[in-house]
Amino acid sequence: MLKPALFVSALALLALPAAAEPIQWPAGKKAAIVLTYDDAMTSQLDNAIPQLDKAGLKGTFFLNMKAPTDLLRWRTVSRNGHELGNHTETHPCPLSILPGRPNATDTYTEARILGEIAIMNSALNAIDGPKPRTLAYPCAQTLVGGQDYRDALRRSGLVKYARNGGNLDASIITDATAIDLLSIPASGSTDSAELIAHVKRVEEAGGLSILVFHGVGGEYLSVSAQAHQELVDYLRNDPDIWVGTFQDVMDYVTKR
Numbered sequence: 001m002l003k004p005a006l007f008v009s010a011l012a013l014l015a016l017p018a019a020a021e022p023i024q025w026p027a028g029k030k031a032a033i034v035l036t037y038d039d040a041m042t043s044q045l046d047n048a049i050p051q052l053d054k055a056g057l058k059g060t061f062f063l064n065m066k067a068p069t070d071l072l073r074w075r076t077v078s079r080n081g082h083e084l085g086n087h088t089e090t091h092p093c094p095l096s097i098l099p100g101r102p103n104a105t106d107t108y109t110e111a112r113i114l115g116e117i118a119i120m121n122s123a124l125n126a127i128d129g130p131k132p133r134t135l136a137y138p139c140a141q142t143l144v145g146g147q148d149y150r151d152a153l154r155r156s157g158l159v160k161y162a163r164n165g166g167n168l169d170a171s172i173i174t175d176a177t178a179i180d181l182l183s184i185p186a187s188g189s190t191d192s193a194e195l196i197a198h199v200k201r202v203e204e205a206g207g208l209s210i211l212v213f214h215g216v217g218g219e220y221l222s223v224s225a226q227a228h229q230e231l232v233d234y235l236r237n238d239p240d241i242w243v244g245t246f247q248d249v250m251d252y253v254t255k256r
């Protein structure tokens with residue numbers, strides 16, 4: 001029989017939550033970085049993808065419906081091993097973020113947002129064939145008509161993983177058991193020094209970070225082509241970092 005003091009310690013141990021185990025990365029890597037790009041921008045096709053292809057790195061491109069001009073280019077992007085993800089059909093956002101738009105999520109229902117995600121899945125399937133899809137919430141917002149739609153999205157089975165918002169260093173994932181597959185944090189910067197410093201901290205933590213970009217060397221919320229190249233060069237030259245697509249890295253992390 002346990003002495004009282006030992007018994008109390010044993011109870012205390014039982015009450016502790018299971019300790020988070022560090023993620024064991026494949027092939028001796030120490031950390032993972034996912035590069036994601038939103039809004040189906042032509043500057044990504046013109047600037048980001050050539051840089052990634054030259055470095056042999058794969059990214060994830062979250063597309064919403066745009067004019068079909070670039071459609072065949074996106075097909076080539078997928079054939080070259082990058083991931084095409086879902087960013088809804090019309091990119092609806094709250095009026096507080098994008099005022100004056102007719103497709104404000106303030107007036108949306110769950111059915112309408114899920115319909116937009118289903119339509120975009122079909123469009124993506126037309127571009128590069130049917131396959132499981134991942135989602136980036138437009139404007140990193142998960143409310144429609146004041147209600148969070150993540151549970152409805154989960155029940156719908158439309159996407160495997162969904163990317164949310166976050167702040168740079170607060171978005172480093174180190175505990176795979178604590179991940180909500182439809183609320184995966186992500187963050188971004190347009191400053192290459194800030195991005196590289198962040199990548200170093202991800203590496204020190206042995207974790208995963210999902211980075212978000214918009215325009216690259218053009219359009220809006222842009223990182224310059226040079227800053228993007230500096231990050232790509234850093235990642236290409238660091239043998240300890242796995243750079244994979246959102247779906248590949250999340251598949252790896254969640255199967256373990």
Ligand SMILES: [Zn+2]
Nearest residue numbers: 038039138139
């Ligand atoms: Zn967007």
